[in-house]
Amino acid sequence: MSLVLDNIGLRAGATTIIDGMSLTLRRGVMNVLLGPTLAGKTTMMRLMAGLDQPTAGRLLLDGKDVTGLPVRKRSVAMVYQQFVNYPSLTVFENIASPLRVARLPTAEIESRVRHAASLLRLEPLLQRMPAQLSGGQQQRTAIARALVKRADLVLLDEPLANLDYKLREELREQLPPIFAETNAILVYATTEPTEALLLGGETATVWQGRVTQHGPTSRVYRQPANLAAARVFSDPPLNELAVDKRGAEVITAAGRRLPSSGVLANLPDGHYTVGFRCDDAALTRESASAPGFAGVVAVTELSGTESFVHVDVGIGTWVCLVRGVHDWQPGAAAEVSVDMHRAFAFDPAGNLAASPAMAQTA
């Protein structure tokens, strides 16, 4: 019971948009596509929906080959980032639209629309026109339309991206249980790592038209299989340090020698990229073994309970997480202390060489 992308490819002229993508999306879990803008998430969804046809590969829905089947004949529902409703129909008729086309009995349409409207708290608005609704209400209408159809495949393409912060949090909490009872194959595209973590389920990280990693969301977060996946799944951006390991020492790009510690300790000699998230970079020295990098504060972002301090350490700008509101002024000297035990090491090909999780199981 799944949607299988079997080596799907999409080329336009000489450019490869989707490159040999294989992915299995299961029923009953939230399948998150995580990737930055233009990574190919929307294109993937359009291929899954049948709005576009792949130039290579097959698409299997519950084992049946649906490649090339026109979208009208598929059991699919889609919610766009922009609020897409039929402007000339009332909210009720907007939600009822796929059921009217399917010629369901009026009583059935009525009850399904009422049910979806109550789940999405649209009941008082059913007789309004979409233009008379707020953005959040318009998007809830679009989601209700996707819900009533009871499609096998439900595609949510950054459905909350255009909503304000409060509405986004509220809807994000409501969506998974609402769709869970439909037993559809749920696909949710997002650019935000935090959103992927909040949704749980399984995550596929997408980068430049390829799926770089696919698995349970928390595992993908804790153990990124490659540099691309780690970059996609880090917000603020992943801090990176290029090193050359020689025996018990590592040499940074700036020529500095450090003892080979933490994640690098048991690796063979060679070039590595050490990646670490902002919460593993501190501005206070936490242990004597953690190497310190002197730098200059570039920018400080305050998010209330936390401060993200961007520090220029000469070989790049790193982001450090500091609890509480701190007023680090740009230009101030700072020393970044890196917790090498919680960092990831990637080989020159970008694949994971060592991670804290691997160290635990070893």
Add this chain to the structure above:
Amino acid sequence: MRSTIAPRISLIIYLLALMLPVYWLINLSLRTNADIMSGMALWPHHPTLAKYRAIFADPTWVHAFGVSLSYVAINTVISVSVALPAAYAFNRYRFVGDKHLFFWLFTNLMAPSAVFALPFFNLFYAVGLFDTVWAVALAHCLFNVPLAVWILEGFVGGVPREIDETAAIDGYSFPRFFLRLFLPLIANGIGVTAFFCFMFSWVEQLLATTLTSSNALPFAAVMTRSYSASGMDWSLLAAAGVLTMVPGAVVIWFVRNHIAKGFALGRV
């Protein structure tokens, strides 16, 4: 207050200048020929509707008016219904030579219609459509179809593609989507387009007179004939002139809301 008075005065002057020829035509139509020849009058001293009565009493005039209205209406319907799918295709699909074809439509507008008078005459004569409203209605498609395609394409472009896709996902067949969901969204555009087609067809005389002789003689052609036959009947011509403005005014009245929105939204 000063700032509101100056624009108002200039607006009034502008409107007066704009309406003066129209007013003068109405003025002339309400006076007798003898009165007109005797000198200038700012308003008709002895207004009479005699010439209007004469026009409505004469079957030639009434028939010509009906002819003009028929070919204009037929042309508007043909132009808009042909242009709608074309405008949709030009906006939504990519096909070989689409841009060239779109541009090529406009070359029809670049030549004066006199150029096409002879081929049209010959063609319609050969197929037996000469001197029918159909000849004129079809000939006017020459410039109205490209115009309609161009205006409508702008309005089609104003509807997000995602609406088409959502309809396809919902399971709508294309014709049902186009008629039920899409057309209401570009209603303003259709109103504006119909208005322009109507006006351009209504004011076009050269093809209309070339392609007709007696049965389907348009209103303006009857006007030309009437003065060559019995000298210059000034007030009759003025009355006929006023009547030619009536359909345009009526159409504007009906589509005024569409036009206001259409000008704001689309490509006009």
